[in-house]
Amino acid sequence: MPFSQFTILDYLSNILDILLVWLVIYKLIKVIRGTKAVQLLKGIFVIVIVRFLSEFLGFNTLSWMLEKALTWGFLAVIIIFQPELRRALEQLGRGRLFTRSNQEEEERKKMVEAIVKATNYMAKRRIGALISIERDTGMGDYIETGISLDSNLSSELLINIFIPNTPLHDGAVIIQKQKIAAAACYLPLSESPFISKELGTRHRAALGISEVTDSVTIVVSEETGSISITKNGELYRDLSPGAFEELLSHELLLTTKTKQFSSPRWTFRGKKSNG
Structure with a gap:
């Protein structure tokens, strides 16, 4: 023609x-x-x-x-x-190749509820924890470093994994597609010189994985019981239970994406550090 x-x-x-x-x-x-x-x-x-x-x-x-x-x-x-x-x-x-179904959104809500319940339980009892949630960037390489579980997610299982002196408590739990893919995983440590010296290995690992993937990672401090979240190379530290649930829902649920999130009182962003 x-x-x-x-x-x-x-x-x-x-x-x-x-x-x-x-x-x-x-x-x-x-x-x-x-x-x-x-x-x-x-x-x-x-x-x-x-x-x-x-x-x-x-x-x-x-x-x-x-x-x-x-x-x-x-x-x-x-x-x-x-x-x-x-x-x-x-x-x-299932009609899910191009859109996220309502069923998947409901599963994500249950996942957020289970994580919030487990995190608050561990924070009150100062049980150290490191939980990384996969989003768009695959975390297959990091899953392979741990013990494969491929288990349904529940708050009870998360708590049991991080109980001190158990075989899987040391390392990170990686959540993939609303399931616990693996435990005792190794995450890359952040090499940023601007991280506060009072932060331990869990926080450095959480920041490290947030620098190379778009995952959302939760840290429970064993020393203080404080809750922190990392994403996109940023650390949101010392979150209250309400702020923690709000931020986690904002990042993982479509229904809360348009809502304005109130910034937590301590944030690490690249070169900015407030100690």
Whole structure:
């Protein structure tokens, strides 16, 4: 079709087509983010790049081998990405691939309630705790450092994990998709020189993970029983039970995203420190 014969409707149709393709690609990336499939996807991307380079540089044998690998790679991709493909199809069947369902929002509310109840219980009794909640950025690498649980979330289980001198109390609990994915996980420590020296390893680990992911991490101090939250490299410290619940709900629930959050009385932001 000559270029002059394109109508406005054709342009709009092509633009919509491109946007839908990008939307599908974006959602698929979100499905596999934080899983081992990401590393496999990177490997496939490297093979494709090397394939084009070998053809450009005239490496005929290498180019032929990579071409055969890519030709039969489709079946390998289906086998390798079977868990992720199954999860995507399940979400599509439930109508959850492109929107968050009301059921998921209810599950998130129950998760927040369980975390608040457990945190307040541990704070009153000065039981140290470190709980990190995955959001968009995958935390699969950190989950693998701990003891896999894949358990339904409850306040009783959270409390029991952090009871002193139990096998799983040392380290972080990571919550993924409203379930306790693992306990006794290692989180990266923040190397910021502006952190108050009175803060211990748990707070540094909470800040460290907030600097490399978009997770929300909760810290209960073993020395003082104070509650803190980190997100996006910021530390909200010494939160009252009400402020803690308000901030956690604001970060994790869609129904509270539009509400104005009242700032806590102590905040660590990058170079700013009030001791």
